[in-house]
Structures are given as C-alpha cells and as structure tokens.
Amino acid sequence: MAASYISVPRDLTKVKSKVMFNLTKRQLICFGMAALIGVPSFFLLKTAVKVNTAVMGMMVIMMPFFFLAMYEKNGQPLEVILNNMIQAVFKRPKTRPYVTDNYYAALVRQAQAEMEVEKIVRLSQKEKSGDKNIYHAGGIKQSRPEGSKGNRKKSKEK
Secondary structure: OOOOOOOOOOOHHHOOOOOEOOEOHHHHHHHHHHHHHHHHHHHHHHHHOOHHHHHHHHHHHHHHHHHHHHOEEOOEEHHHHHHHHHHHHHHOOOOOOOOOOOHHHHHHHHHHHHHHHHHHHHHHHHHHHOOOEEEOOOOOEEEOOOOOOOOOOOOOOO
8 A cells, every 4th residue: 555645835825726727816817918918919910920920929928927927036926026126226226325323422412402402491591580691502691781672670650
C-alpha cells in the first residue's frame, strides 16, 4: 500500500482562491481584457500585413495584460511595483538633504524660549503694577512719559 502526500503551504495567506479553469478572478479579468483587445487587433493587422506579423503584433499587444495577470513579487502585483518605481524615479526628489537635530540644540532652543516667555511675563506684570519703566524683549530699559498708555492717572473732573 503506497502512501500519497499532498503538499500544504505553511503560510495560508499566500493561498489564493481559484474561480474557474484554476485561475484567480484577477487572472480571468486580465486574460479577458487581453482577448478583447488582442483578437480585434489581429484581424485589423491581418488586412495590412502577413499573418505571421499580425500574430506577433497581437502577442505584443496582449503581453502587458499577461504580465498584469501573472507577475507578482513579494506579494505585490505588477501595478503596485510599477507605481512604486514611478514614485521613486519621477515624483520624489532625487537628493534628500541630511538634516540632523541634536539633543543639545533642542535644549538650547527650549531654554531661549523659556527666557523669552519669562521676559514677557515680567513685562506684563510691571505694566499692571503701573511702573514707569518698560522692559522690552531685548532687555532695553525705557522710561515712559507721564501721560502714556498704561500709566494714566485718573483725572478728577470738577
């Protein structure tokens, strides 16, 4: 008694369901489109050139559809691979500048931002208290004239 073995793939996600004639739905659609374009082109070419040349022309016209139906690399169909190639060659820039942002520079920027915020807070507190001296962001001390904005005295009207 002979034992017969059936090979079962280890990764079942790679198994594709067959619809008809042991072909997937994608393959049937691509082969159908190839036939719809290839056969009429054969009859049109046959009237202008020899039959052998018309057959070769039909094969050339149908070949892209066969590649779309059958070719697959790393689980990706041909149109995905072609789209990635077009992105890499034509749409994205060829040179990408290498820009670094080290931790020390980020800490220095953070400290400068905190100092500016602190100056702004001190300035607003001094304006609220009615001080005549103004501290600008640059640290320059200027005095305000008596009737200027923020330091107005209420005048008593009689």
